[in-house]
Amino acid sequence: MxxxxxxxxxxxxxxxxxxxxxxxxxxxxxxxxxxxxxxxxxxxxxxxxxxxxxxxxxxxxxxxxxxxxxxxxxxxxxxxxxxxxxxxxxxxxxxxxxxxxxxxxxxxxxxxxxxxxxxxxxxxxxxxxxxxxxxxxxxxxxxxxxxxxxxxxxxxxxxxxxxxxxxxxxxxxxxxxxxxxxxxxxxxxxxRGYPPVQVPSSIVKTEIIEEDKIAYLNVPSFLSFNVNTNDTLKTFYRNINKYEHLIIDIRDNGGGSPDIWRMLIMKPLWPERNNMPDMPLYAFYKGSKLGKSLGAENLKIEAQNSRNIPETDYLLTMTEIMEANNLPHINEDDVQDLAYGVRFNTSISNIEWRHMHQLRIPNIFYPFYGKIWILINGNNYSGAALFARHAKEMGFATLVGEQTGGAYTTSSGWFFALPNTGIILRWDIDYLTDSYGRALNEFPTTPHHSNRPGMDALETVLQLIEEGSF
Structure with missing residues (x-):
């Protein structure tokens, strides 16, 4: 906490x-x-x-x-x-x-x-x-x-x-x-002793834990990758293509752009291109004039990218969404504060070459047919928390470690300036739920396997591999 x-x-x-x-x-x-x-x-x-x-x-x-x-x-x-x-x-x-x-x-x-x-x-x-x-x-x-x-x-x-x-x-x-x-x-x-913000490292680290069997990739941040990172991943994926296990460590990764893990991790490694779930998410907005206008602008922005493809070109009313979709676990008290929404398709299959070209991300493809593990903890937020959730729900990987921190959103950030002082504030405007209506920020992603007593996530996954418990 x-x-x-x-x-x-x-x-x-x-x-x-x-x-x-x-x-x-x-x-x-x-x-x-x-x-x-x-x-x-x-x-x-x-x-x-x-x-x-x-x-x-x-x-x-x-x-x-x-x-x-x-x-x-x-x-x-x-x-x-x-x-x-x-x-x-x-x-x-x-x-x-x-x-x-x-x-x-x-x-x-x-x-x-x-x-x-x-x-x-x-x-x-x-x-x-x-x-x-x-x-x-x-x-x-x-x-x-x-x-x-x-x-x-x-x-x-x-x-x-x-x-x-x-x-x-x-x-x-x-x-x-x-x-x-x-x-x-x-x-x-x-x-209050609050230190200046420091930009986390975006340098990925690779390691061979056991030759021809277990490979390890550490990704400390999804804020930005560079050409060297792209080359590192391409070489790494090629070299470990026949390995039995790939461990991706995102512990303490505070987030960043979902495009990075979507385009440089999940898309290149996904073995079955024709079998990618559509991964629906629902985003709901408040009914004020400002809430509706920002929600509509967010929908328009996401429609131009591949992260979250809206099913409609406009916001639907809560009544329209609730009548068209079965959301049995949506919180009834929260619904009273919500007025509009949209259903997003967040599948990796949404990614097209034009999206990658726009972001200058290379189109690499090294399908991995072995077992993929992702190490997570409570310091995974935002884009990193979304990665863990997508990997779990889409069957891309087995999660090991601790529950993620959360901060799920479909936007890249909305900010507000106070008129007299000029102080800028940030908070998320979209109430994000899964296909059952559960608020993602109330129910963060949990691992398939929690850390074993006296072990961290890496030690736990190596023990699971040794035991064949997967």
């Missing part, structure tokens, strides 16, 4: 750039804006955030059932904390050696700290919920705002390029650097 709340997931097909923090010699006082926002401005931003969640976020019930967090109740508590600042955080300040008189005034950075640490921290990363810090903003700004990027939408372009957000994140970067140099209590008070 603790790992689930701590983990951040960033889905990106192309990681364009990461701008590192640079030193700044300005004092903290010099970084404070001349145009101070008022308490009313901050409360209006918070109310805007909560209303936007009401309009677009379909997981209030799932968060409460799975994590025990009442988001609406937590919102009321956090709003009161903002309204009663600095007294509401006097205890924390005192623990850090900051007196009430020396506590900083409420500004954009304190406001960000409160919503980050007092609100989102209770369900952070679950269903991609988090406020961006300057590190994430610098990482994501170009991929989500550039018209040439496959992640581009007009909605997200405005979020990342509006002047208010740009000013906030430049100021936060400078502010963090100054506090990091001083290494004082204020750094802990505002950022």
């Amino acid at each position: 603790k790992k689930l709340l701590r983990q951040f997931n960033v889905i990106a097909i192309i990681l364009m750039a990461m701008l590192v923090f640079t030193a700044c010699g300005n004092s903290v006082e010099q970084l404070i804006s001349n145009e101070q926002l008022t308490m009313e401005d901050f409360l209006n931003d918070f109310d805007y955030m909560m209303q936007t969640m009401e309009d677009t976020f379909p997981y209030f019930g799932v968060v409460e059932r799975r994590l025990g967090v009442d988001i609406r109740g937590l919102g009321r508590e956090t709003r009161a904390m903002i309204e009663n600042y600095p007294y509401s955080l006097e205890g924390l300040a005192s623990e850090l050696g900051i007196s009430l008189e020396d506590m900083p005034e409420l500004d954009e950075q304190i406001f960000w700290s409160i919503i980050r640490h007092e609100f989102f921290s209770h369900f952070l990363g679950f269903i991609h919920t988090y406020p961006l810090d300057s590190g994430l903003y610098n990482m994501l700004q170009l991929p989500y705002s550039s018209p040439s990027s496959p992640l581009y939408t007009s909605h997200n372009h405005h979020v990342f390029t509006n002047p208010t957000s740009q000013r906030f994140y430049q100021k936060q970067e400078d502010f963090f650097n100054t506090l990091a140099e001083e290494k004082g209590a204020l750094l802990q008070f505002i950022f």
Whole structure:
């Protein structure tokens, strides 16, 4: 549970750039804006955030059932904390050696700290919920705002390029650097020791565990692959083609683009091209004007790719979907918050050459007729969690390890900017279910074989192979 709340997931097909923090010699006082926002401005931003969640976020019930967090109740508590600042955080300040008189005034950075640490921290990363810090903003700004990027939408372009957000994140970067140099209590008070975002390695590792029998492939991230990775996989697949077992280790893989595992792992290794299940998923959206428009835009985007092919060119009403499909396990309380939806076909057979050419991914084919194992754990989110689920449900591999973390979605990310501070927030807008109506984020993928006592997933799978237990 603790790992689930701590983990951040960033889905990106192309990681364009990461701008590192640079030193700044300005004092903290010099970084404070001349145009101070008022308490009313901050409360209006918070109310805007909560209303936007009401309009677009379909997981209030799932968060409460799975994590025990009442988001609406937590919102009321956090709003009161903002309204009663600095007294509401006097205890924390005192623990850090900051007196009430020396506590900083409420500004954009304190406001960000409160919503980050007092609100989102209770369900952070679950269903991609988090406020961006300057590190994430610098990482994501170009991929989500550039018209040439496959992640581009007009909605997200405005979020990342509006002047208010740009000013906030430049100021936060400078502010963090100054506090990091001083290494004082204020750094802990505002950022709580929260480190800058680091891009995980995308370098795959291969190993021969037993000659002519057991091969091993470690994939630490699905954020981006390069030409060297493509060549490595092609050579590896060719060399182990006649092996009995292939172990694919995605433990601690926080996610990334589903296109990578679809096009570079499942498609090349799948032995029966004419026998690929259609893997239906249902995505449901809230009935507000914004919820419906973003749902319709998401449908249009996915129709241009191969990950999720919509069965209709438009959103259906909940009544139409429920009458046309048997979804016996859909949560009746959650249905009351949903208004529109679509059925997606997510089969690997959707992939065409044009899709691979668009992403510059080579079309390789080395069907593997041996046994494929995938090692998973609770740090598998987003694209990695989807890989585990697809592999299990499509019969591609046997899963070994721990239950995945979740954060399933059909989109590449939707973001929202607060009007007064410019703080950018993210959460998923699609309530995703399987063909029986079960919410994937409430019921994450479980392994076929759990870790044996005293063993990790790799040790467990090697024991299973030795015993012939498969």
